[in-house]
Amino acid sequence: MPKHIFVTGGVVSSLGKGLTAASVALLLERRGYRVRLQKLDPYLNVDPGTMSPYQHGEVYVTVDGAETDLDLGHYERFTGVPCTRASNYTTGRIYSSVIRREREGGYLGRTVQVIPHITDEIKQALRAFDNEDVDIVITEIGGTVGDIESLPFLEAIRQFRQEIGRNNGLFMHITLVPYIRAAKEMKTKPSQQSVGVLRSIGIFPDMLICRCEQHMSNEHKDKLALFCNVDRKLVIEEKDVDHSIYEVPLELARQELDVYCLEMLNLHVNRIKIRDWETMVETLLHPKGGEIEIAVVGKYISLQDSYKSIYEALTHGGIANDVKVNIRMIESEDIEIKGPAALLSGVQGILVPGGFGDRGIEGKIAAIKYARENKIPFFGICLGMQCAVMEFARNVCGLTDANSQEFAPAAAHQVIHLMEEQKTVADKGGTMRLGAYPCVLKKDTHAAKVYGVREISERHRHRFEFNNAYREQMQAAGMCISGVSPDEKLVEIVEITDHPWFTACQFHPEFQSTPLQAHPLFKAFVAAAKKK
Numbered sequence: 037m038p039k040h041i042f043v044t045g046g047v048v049s050s051l052g053k054g055l056t057a058a059s060v061a062l063l064l065e066r067r068g069y070r071v072r073l074q075k076l077d078p079y080l081n082v083d084p085g086t087m088s089p090y091q092h093g094e095v096y097v098t099v100d101g102a103e104t105d106l107d108l109g110h111y112e113r114f115t116g117v118p119c120t121r122a123s124n125y126t127t128g129r130i131y132s133s134v135i136r137r138e139r140e141g142g143y144l145g146r147t148v149q150v151i152p153h154i155t156d157e158i159k160q161a162l163r164a165f166d167n168e169d170v171d172i173v174i175t176e177i178g179g180t181v182g183d184i185e186s187l188p189f190l191e192a193i194r195q196f197r198q199e200i201g202r203n204n205g206l207f208m209h210i211t212l213v214p215y216i217r218a219a220k221e222m223k224t225k226p227s228q229q230s231v232g233v234l235r236s237i238g239i240f241p242d243m244l245i246c247r248c249e250q251h252m253s254n255e256h257k258d259k260l261a262l263f264c265n266v267d268r269k270l271v272i273e274e275k276d277v278d279h280s281i282y283e284v285p286l287e288l289a290r291q292e293l294d295v296y297c298l299e300m301l302n303l304h305v306n307r308i309k310i311r312d313w314e315t316m317v318e319t320l321l322h323p324k325g326g327e328i329e330i331a332v333v334g335k336y337i338s339l340q341d342s343y344k345s346i347y348e349a350l351t352h353g354g355i356a357n358d359v360k361v362n363i364r365m366i367e368s369e370d371i372e373i374k375g376p377a378a379l380l381s382g383v384q385g386i387l388v389p390g391g392f393g394d395r396g397i398e399g400k401i402a403a404i405k406y407a408r409e410n411k412i413p414f415f416g417i418c419l420g421m422q423c424a425v426m427e428f429a430r431n432v433c434g435l436t437d438a439n440s441q442e443f444a445p446a447a448a449h450q451v452i453h454l455m456e457e458q459k460t461v462a463d464k465g466g467t468m469r470l471g472a473y474p475c476v477l478k479k480d481t482h483a484a485k486v487y488g489v490r491e492i493s494e495r496h497r498h499r500f501e502f503n504n505a506y507r508e509q510m511q512a513a514g515m516c517i518s519g520v521s522p523d524e525k526l527v528e529i530v531e532i533t534d535h536p537w538f539t540a541c542q543f544h545p546e547f548q549s550t551p552l553q554a555h556p557l558f559k560a561f562v563a564a565a566k567k568k
């Protein structure tokens with residue numbers, strides 16, 4: 037049976053619980069343990085797939101096609117193990133399986149209640165990795181302690197730890213130690229109170245991770261240890277990092293957080309092997325190749341989390357090329373007002389990410405036209421590829437009303453249209469073409485060169501596709517179809533040969549990029565931008 041670490045958060049949200057959990061996982065992995073990460077989210081959507089990025093940030097897609105919380109992106113980028121459907125449960129998902137079972141007669145004769153039925157279902161989720169070769173499962177509870185919504189999750193982890201015993205599970209509480217500028221003082225009271233709330237529901241945290249802006253004094257740590265009943269050495273400081281989230285694990289390792297976790301779980305403390313990560317952080321913080329600027333033209337730009345994996349993957353491309361990548365975030369609607377040159381001039385690369393709905397589409401198309409005509413490296417992803425196809429159809433093939441069925445169902449030239457398999461789909465949740473599918477690369481294309489192999493597997497999240505009726509016409513005009521599904525029916529990658537770097541894909545490569553191994557397309561895109 038695996039050992040468990042439960043991660044809760046106190047005082048406020050946005051403490052970076054996901055990053056901390058991912059960092060702990062990395063350190064334990066680097067001490068030779070097989071780790072899995074999991075997130076429990078206390079909202080009623082069955083998954084975040086139907087939520088706007090403004091509500092929730094990016095929707096992260098796993099290999100097995102689950103639409104999940106963006107923290108899973110951190111989990112995968114920090115550790116070597118892919119997440120699956122078992123890595124993210126929401127209240128909605130837990131309730132829907134209990135209610136389904138009730139309708140099937142699974143509880144005949146009984147009253148179905150939050151305790152024990154919902155909590156039992158949550159405990160079942162905690163056992164999702166029992167049959168795999170796993171040493172430690174780290175489970176992050178979304179939300180903040182004290183929220184009504186998270187109570188069943190907290191009760192479930194309380195029971196679970198009671199059942200598995202003290203040496204097999206530990207509670208890690210991440211909390212805020214704010215600095216009050218006017219008083220020039222750090223305050224431990226909010227943390228004491230949030231631990232108080234946890235204790236009132238029967239959870240006694242074993243360690244505290246204190247998020248803070250400034251270093252904590254010994255006095256603050258003593259105080260927290262005393263008032264929160266936590267060993268002094270288990271009051272760990274997690275100060276804001278100066279430059280990159282990838283520094284977090286190194287900071288935590290310096291304080292031996294991983295060692296304490298292993299000791300408390302009665303696991304042997306093997307030597308840590310983390311040299312490659314340190315080298316990567318060193319390259320990231322002090323690149324030798326200077327700086328470049330890449331524009332990301334999207335629709336949810338004002339929220340930093342909307343394109344999380346894209347921004348991270350660009351950073352990875354920078355690490356691989358020894359350059360610092362600065363990102364110019366551009367709202368595509370602004371391009372509609374001010375024109376592309378006003379907002380895009382001076383950048384070395386332009387990326388148009390995925391998205392839904394017609395707001396800002398014309399701005400994206402204008403940005404792509406600007407990149408194509410001015411020979412600026414261009415990278416289109418999902419909707420970004422669909423827009424690139426529309427732009428090419430309109431401005432190179434002369435199909436002036438070319439559009440996507442998603443935005444203009446009456447357009448004469450629907451160069452992007454609904455996939456056949458989607459035509460009978462009515463439900464919105466979890467019904468897109470989701471998860472990893474194979475793609476075959478055409479010999480001697482840019483894509484084949486970049487990947488260095490002929491068959492790849494990439495993650496998808498879309499309903500619309502390149503309309504095959506236009507394949508010949510587009511190819512004749514200079515658009516190369518360099519990647520297709522194995523049955524050749526679905527266009528997965530297009531590129532323009534007569535351009536320094538113009539590649540667009542139907543899938544989401546950003547989900548498979550890590551700081552230690554940048555995704556080949558991101559690496560090549562940043563290299564092209566650097567060259568420019």
Ligand code: GLN
Nearest residue numbers: 390391418419498499500
């Ligand atoms: N809206 C487009 C589709 O459904 C693109 C989706 C995306 O960018 N993820 O096909």
